[in-house]
Amino acid sequence: MKLSTAWGAIFQFNTELTEHQIIRTLRLPRTIADIMVGASLAITGAIMQGTTRNPMADSGLMGISSGSTFAMAICLAFLPGRTYGVTLLFTCIGAAVTTGITYFIASFGRRGMTPQKLVLAGISISMLFSAFSSYLAIKYNIGQALSFWTAGGTASAKWNELLIVSPIFIIGTMGAIMLSPSITVMSLGKEVAAGLGLRTKLVNTLSTLIVLALTGMSVVIVGPISFVGLIIPHIVRYLIGVDYRFIIPACGLYGALFLVGADLFGRLINKPYETPLGVIFAVVGVPYFLYLARKQRREFE
DSSP, X not given: OOHHHHHHHHHSOOTTOHHHHHIIIIIHHHHHHHHHHHHHHHHHHHHHHHHHOOTTOOTTTTTHHHHHHHHHHHHHXXXXXXXXXXXXXXXXXXXXXXXXXXXXXXXXXXXXXXXXXXXXXXXXXXXXXXXXXXXHHHHTTOHHHHHHHHTOOOTTOOHHHHHHHXXXXXXXXXXXXXXXXXXXXXXXXXXXXXXXXXXXXXXXXHHHHHHHHHHHHHHHHHOOOOSHHHHHHHHHHHHHOSOHHHHHHHHHHHHHHHHHHHHHHHHHTTTTSOOOHHHHHHHHHHHHHHHHHHHHHHHHO
C-alpha cells in the first residue's frame, strides 16, 4: 500500500475506496492504540522506578498487570454483557488491589521496603493472581477468550473504545509531566525529599493513581504486556540523564515508537500470521531483566 493512499485515507477519505476503509477502520485505530499503550506503559515504568528507586520496577513485574488480568477474567466469567467502561473500571480496581497487596507484603520486616523485596513481592503476587485467572478460565470455560486477550495485541482496537480511554491517557500523561519535578526529588530518596520540603505522601499517592489508571487503560486495550516500562526508562536515562522533567516526556515518545515498531515487526515476521506482542516483549525483556538482576546483585554485594 502506497504512502499516498494512507495519506489520502486520513485527509481525503473516500468511502468508495476499499483501501481507505481498511486504513480508517483497522490500521489507524490500531496505530493510535499502539501509541497510547506504549507511551502509558513507559511512563508508568519511569514513575515507578523514580518513586521507589527500584530500577527493576515495571507494571508487569510488580503484580499490577496480573491484577488487571484477574479482573478481566472476572468480567469474562460473570459479566458477559458488560460495557467497555465497566471493563475499564474493573481492570483499574484489579490493578489497585494487587498493588496494595504487593506494597503491604514488601513493607514487612525491620528494614522495611527495599527494591529487592518489592520485586520479589511483585513476582509472587503476579504468580498468585495468574493462578486465580487460570482457575476462572478452566472453571467457567473462558480459556480461549482469556488466552487471546492475554497474548497481547491491538488488532481489535476500535474507535469507540479509544474515545472512552483517551481522556484517561491525556489526564494521566499530563499529570505525570506535572509531577515530574517532584519525582526527580523523590528519586534522591524519601529522607532527602522530605528534608527538601517535598510532601512525599502526596506525591506517592498521586503517582500511584496515575500508574493504576494508565496501567488499567493499557491492559484493557492490549492485554498484560510486560517489560515496556522496564526497558524504555533505562534507555531514556542513558540518553538524556536523570532529570524526570525530561525523562517522562521522552519515555512517552520512545514507548510509543517502540510499541508501534514491535507491532509492525509482529505483523511482518511470520506473514500471513501475527506474532503476539507479549511474545515479542518476552524475548526482548527477559534477558534484560536478568541483566538488571545480576547488576543489582553485584551492587548489593
